[in-house]
Amino acid sequence: MPESMKQVGVIPPQLMRRCLLLVVAVGIGWRLLRFFLGMPIWGDEASVGLNLMDRGFGDLLKPLEYDQVAPAFFIAGEWGMQQMMGASEYSLRILPTVAGIAALVVFSFWARKVVPPLAALFATGIMAVAFYPVRHSVEVKPYAFDLLASCVLLWVATTWQQKPERTRWLWALGLVMVLAIFSSYPAVFVAGAIVVVLIPTVVRGKSGEMWAGYGIMVGMLLAAVAVSYLFLVVPQQRATATMMNSYWEKGFLPLSFLAAVKWLMVEHVGNLMAYPVGGKNGASALTLVFFLAGAWTMYQSKQRRMLGLLMLPFLLTLIASAMRKYPYGDSARITQHLAPMICLLSGLGVAGIIEMLSSTHRKWATLAVVSCYGVIGAAGAVIDVMSPYKRLADQQTREVVERALGSDEQALVVQNMKKVPVNFQWYLRKERPGLAFGGEWERMKPDQGMLVFNFNRSKPLDVGWGNGRELLGRETHLLKTGAEENPPVFCEITRWGCELRGE
Numbered sequence: 001m002p003e004s005m006k007q008v009g010v011i012p013p014q015l016m017r018r019c020l021l022l023v024v025a026v027g028i029g030w031r032l033l034r035f036f037l038g039m040p041i042w043g044d045e046a047s048v049g050l051n052l053m054d055r056g057f058g059d060l061l062k063p064l065e066y067d068q069v070a071p072a073f074f075i076a077g078e079w080g081m082q083q084m085m086g087a088s089e090y091s092l093r094i095l096p097t098v099a100g101i102a103a104l105v106v107f108s109f110w111a112r113k114v115v116p117p118l119a120a121l122f123a124t125g126i127m128a129v130a131f132y133p134v135r136h137s138v139e140v141k142p143y144a145f146d147l148l149a150s151c152v153l154l155w156v157a158t159t160w161q162q163k164p165e166r167t168r169w170l171w172a173l174g175l176v177m178v179l180a181i182f183s184s185y186p187a188v189f190v191a192g193a194i195v196v197v198l199i200p201t202v203v204r205g206k207s208g209e210m211w212a213g214y215g216i217m218v219g220m221l222l223a224a225v226a227v228s229y230l231f232l233v234v235p236q237q238r239a240t241a242t243m244m245n246s247y248w249e250k251g252f253l254p255l256s257f258l259a260a261v262k263w264l265m266v267e268h269v270g271n272l273m274a275y276p277v278g279g280k281n282g283a284s285a286l287t288l289v290f291f292l293a294g295a296w297t298m299y300q301s302k303q304r305r306m307l308g309l310l311m312l313p314f315l316l317t318l319i320a321s322a323m324r325k326y327p328y329g330d331s332a333r334i335t336q337h338l339a340p341m342i343c344l345l346s347g348l349g350v351a352g353i354i355e356m357l358s359s360t361h362r363k364w365a366t367l368a369v370v371s372c373y374g375v376i377g378a379a380g381a382v383i384d385v386m387s388p389y390k391r392l393a394d395q396q397t398r399e400v401v402e403r404a405l406g407s408d409e410q411a412l413v414v415q416n417m418k419k420v421p422v423n424f425q426w427y428l429r430k431e432r433p434g435l436a437f438g439g440e441w442e443r444m445k446p447d448q449g450m451l452v453f454n455f456n457r458s459k460p461l462d463v464g465w466g467n468g469r470e471l472l473g474r475e476t477h478l479l480k481t482g483a484e485e486n487p488p489v490f491c492e493i494t495r496w497g498c499e500l501r502g503e
Contacts (some may be wrong), residue, residue, distance in 0.1 A: 003275040010245060014364075019120050019370045020108065025173040026377040027104050027128025033381050035097045038089045040394040041480055043360070046426035047141035050093055052079050052315055053429060061232065063239035068249075070231055073183040074142040087430045100137020103148040104128060107340055113162065114306060115348050117341050118355075118366065119294075123347025125373035130276040131380060132332040133157055133339055138393055142184060145152035147179035149187035150184040152312075157194045157309070164201050170213035174220040181224040185233065186317065186326065186337040192405075194314035194331045197305055198410060251327025251334065253318060267329030274332055291351030310341040393479040393489075394423060400477055401427040404451060404493050410444055411451040414434035419456055419487045423481045427452065458488035470497035 041049060052075075052123035054065070060075050078097045085091035107127050111120035127133060136143035148482040156176050162170035170427035180187035195218055202214045237244075245252075254260045269285040271278070278284030298307045317338065328335065345435070346477065354365045389395040401424065407413060413428065415419060420428070428435055436443045444450055454461050463471050472495040478488040 003177040011156065016099070016117050016121060019366070020124060020249065022102060023121070023125040023370060025110055026374055026498070027124075027134070028101050030098060030377050030381050030384075031100050031104075032135050032136065034384055035093055036088070037384060039138070039384075039390065039400040041089055041140065041423065041426055042390040042394045043422055045092070046422040048078065048088060048140050049082075049426050049428075051075070053087060055427075057081065061082070061237045067243045069185075069236045069240055069244070070142050071145070071181075071228070073179070074145055077374055078140065078200040087426075092140045093138050096136070096142075097138050097142065099144040099148040100133065101135070103144065103151045104154050106151040107343070110151060110158060110308070110340070113158050113345055113349070114303075114344060115298075119344075119348040119351035121347070121351045121366075122369060123344045125370060126276045126343040126347055127339070129373050129377040129380065130274070130339070130343070132271075132274060133336065134347060136333055136336060141333070143333050143336045146186050147339055148215050149172050149184040150190045150337040150340050151501050152176055153180055153190045153194060154309070161198065161201055161305075164205050164210065165207075165211045167207075167209050170210070170217050174213075174217035177217065177221045178224040180355040181221070182226050184337065185228075187226055189313045189320070189335055193309055195221065196312060196343065197309040200305065212458075225352065229314065240316075244260060245324060248327040248330065248334075248369045251321065251330035252324050253322040253328060256324065260280070263329070270329065271332040272329055272335055272338070273342060275339065275346060276373065287342070287346055290346040290349035290353075293352055294347065295349075296346035297348055297352045299407050310345060313338060313341065329471055362483075366464045391481065393481040395451065395476070396479050397423045397481055397489075398427055400491060400493070401431055401480075404453075405431045407451075407497070409449050409451045411416050411453070412440055412444060414439045414454040414461070420453075421481060424453075424455070424489065424491060449498060450496045452494045452496060454492040454494070455490060458491075460492055463495050468499045471495075472497050 001156065035054070039119070045066050048064075050066060051064045051068060055062070060079055061072060064070060074095075078092055079093055081091045083423070085094075087482040104127055107221065108124040111123045114120075115123065131146055133144075137149070153173075153176055156169060156173045160166065160173060163169075164386065177187075177191045177194075180191060198214065202210055206210075210227065220453075250297035254263050266282075269282045269288055270280045271284070273287040273291065275284075275287055278287050285403075295307060295311070298304075316336070317326060317328050326334070332339075349368065354362055354369070357365055405428070411432060415438065417425065420437070449472070460476075461474075473492045474492065476493075477491045480486075480488045482489070
């Protein structure tokens, strides 16, 4: 760390360490709370879970169904957890939760290597209580692995760059790159930036061992990217291209100059910069100010190579967006690999503003900022406890299925499996493995009552549908489980007695 970035030590080191441990503890605590709340599975999570139910180990690398895209190690890990523990909200969220917590811890170590203690504290606080890293740490999606891969890559690369004579870190970086590529698709943008930024260090080193390590690292990266792209990315893109291009249209850089300028301005004050709080329609403008202030501070302090490492992944992601290969804006979930850069530079920007204060006020301003992090974390935890679901309809879906299948009645679904909404399908199959789909009457025992699920609103079941059985009861539900523009899901549950005899 350059001398020009070392702040005047007006805050006792012991207090600084305690504050850092506090914000990390708040971040870990909030993530664990969300995990143990056992929030109901929502649409995209259910889609991933259904792919796991339908596959053996040899099928894991085949393109996913239900318009899902995910890297190999993520799918394999989730499949393994389900095999060991069964299908549940907890078993499928263990690995993302571990990844999210590990990302926060690694980020705190990396931040202290790159920026002064005060900036590292603020940056770690932002990462600890920012909603999107917390949310995606407890979700059956690969976004927590995007964040972890980025943090680990940056930490290992920085560790070697600070002491380039330790070439074993180059070998470690190559291994981490391979693991990252198969665990996170956008990790390629961070890895690519590292390869470019480390070139001057290698050239100045004039060491054959260093050149060999660097060459092997690049070779490992290229091999991993080639295998991942040819055998995983391309098949998944072919299977989902039409839907994905339409779904992420707002995340692709417009090719018109004026439209692109407007798009960039809107996206950089939207969800992309929502750390620790923010959102669309300019709600993240203050974070952008802190981010730019931190970037300027780093530039002025002669840490320009590090600044390049932090900014180049943005550029590479933006290029992929212009090529319509990977979205850049619209949602924070697909840019979790950029979250470490945003949090670090924003924390540095906040620290720079506080450094302008007098020595007396600096300590109290620091405590005020840390207290704000605590308030954000506590408020987020309270909201989660009061509303432990993404949508209320997700909670209602779980309750409807669990209540209906709470008895030992045999059950069937009128529609074929793929015609059933994914939320309902996952809970139905979780609660009753081997459940009959497609109105498979032949599987129903005639001397037992029967529970029937129907998801076609235009064709409610009438008495004659029971094929000689007596209709005992009916309940219907309209649940808004999907996007706002989608119609609510219709679910009709009917109970039928045994087949009538002697009539």
